[in-house]
Amino acid sequence: xxxSSVRSLYRIYCRATQPALAPVQNLQRVIxxxxxxxxxxxxxxxxxxxxxxxxxxxxxxxxxxxxxxxPKGSETHFKVVVVSEAFNDLPLxxxxxxxxxxxxxxxxxGVHALSIVAKTPSQWSESSQEIESSPxxxxxxxx
Amino acid sequence: MFSALRLVRSVRPxxxxxxxxxxxxxxxxxxxxxxKLVANSKVVVFMKGTPDAPRCGxxxxxxxxxxxxxxxxxxxxxLANEDVRQGIKEYSEWPTIPQVFMSGEFVGxxxxxxxxxxxxxxxxxxxxxxxxxxxxxxxxxxxDEK
Numbered sequence: 001x002x003x004s005s006v007r008s009l010y011r012i013y014c015r016a017t018q019p020a021l022a023p024v025q026n027l028q029r030v031i032x033x034x035x036x037x038x039x040x041x042x043x044x045x046x047x048x049x050x051x052x053x054x055x056x057x058x059x060x061x062x063x064x065x066x067x068x069x070x071p072k073g074s075e076t077h078f079k080v081v082v083v084s085e086a087f088n089d090l091p092l093x094x095x096x097x098x099x100x101x102x103x104x105x106x107x108x109x110g111v112h113a114l115s116i117v118a119k120t121p122s123q124w125s126e127s128s129q130e131i132e133s134s135p136x137x138x139x140x141x142x143x
Numbered sequence: 144m145f146s147a148l149r150l151v152r153s154v155r156p157x158x159x160x161x162x163x164x165x166x167x168x169x170x171x172x173x174x175x176x177x178x179k180l181v182a183n184s185k186v187v188v189f190m191k192g193t194p195d196a197p198r199c200g201x202x203x204x205x206x207x208x209x210x211x212x213x214x215x216x217x218x219x220x221x222l223a224n225e226d227v228r229q230g231i232k233e234y235s236e237w238p239t240i241p242q243v244f245m246s247g248e249f250v251g252x253x254x255x256x257x258x259x260x261x262x263x264x265x266x267x268x269x270x271x272x273x274x275x276x277x278x279x280x281x282x283x284x285x286x287d288e289k
Contacts, residue, residue: 092258093251100238107238113201114239116254135200135253138192 039063042075042111046103050082053102057121058083060131064115068137079115081131083124092118172230181244185272186216189231190241194218201253202241208260212269213277246272 039047043061050059060081065074080099087095095118100107107114115134119127169175181187186209192198194206209216221228221240228240235242235249243250245268250256259265266276 092255093249096251096255097236104238115201135204137200138198138203 040073040075042106043078046078046080046106046111049102049106050080050099054082054084054086054098056082056084058124062131064113064134067134068113069139076111077113077134078111079117079131079134081117081119083119083121085121087118087120170226171224172226174234177231177234178247180217180219181249182247184215184217185246185274186214186269187244188216188218188241189221189227189244190218191220191222193220198222199240201239204253205241205243205256208256208265211260211278212265212274213280214269214274245269 039061040063043063046061047059050056050061058081062079062081063075064077064079066072068074068077070076082099086098090098096116099116099118100114103111103114113134117131169179188205188209190197190199190202190205192202194210197203197206206218219227219231221231231240231242232238235244237249237252239252241253243252243256250268251259256265259268266279269276270279
């Protein structure tokens with residue numbers, strides 16, 4: 001399905017821009033557009049900040065905003081799964097504080113909920129690597 | 144016991160404000176104010192909504208976990224007072240709600256409490272502050288029957 005939507009997007013895009021751009025460039029642009037639509041700017045910021053400060057061996061960011069009482073496409077509720085050597089010998093609360101500190105800017109400006117899974121590489125490889133979904137919203141946001 | 148529980152649950156922010164005025168001079172939302180709140184009970188929770196009507200899934204999860212362990216606690220609804228809502232985040236240097244305190248110490252939010260519940264650490268931590276988890280008692284009585 002994704003492939004076909006990329007293809008149709010590509011066709012539309014080609015029609016609009018031909019012959020200004022070479023087809024290869026078009027395809028690259030379409031891929032870029034698709035990548036942008038799958039994750040927003042806040043998600044991208046979260047990703048780059050965690051990557052640069054915690055050097056994770058595994059990172060998964062889930063935008064859970066759709067589960068909440070916020071407009072479609074919002075970037076307010078996130079879950080992050082971070083596997084990093086930086087968590088070695090740190091108790092859970094300090095690991096969470098580390099992630100919170102890394103994302104303090106986002107948490108102070110619109111990210112309203114952040115659920116954290118913070119594991120060391122060895123804990124991660126021993127775990128089931130299944131992530132439980134966050135509890136259902138109960139309508140408290142912004143009220 | 145139940146009436147005490149009901150009393151805790153029925154505490155409204157107006158009452159908290161009122162209490163703060165009567166028993167102390169601390170401004171609502173100040174460090175001293177929270178020092179007193181978190182020391183008032185062995186377990187203190189800052190949450191969205193009340194234990195009977197949580198207004199957020201994460202807060203609800205904390206309520207359910209503490210209920211499972213049969214823990215009595217003070218609950219403060221941060222949605223009812225903006226000074227408490229912002230103040231507690233600064234007090235604990237923790238950006239999200241809910242927040243759980245035991246013996247005045249910040250323990251964590253929903254993720255941490257859930258993990259402590261799952262790995263058994265919560266029972267130990269409760270014991271440290273002098274609370275025997277209902278789950279532990281259930282386990283013991285099962286053992287006695289055998």
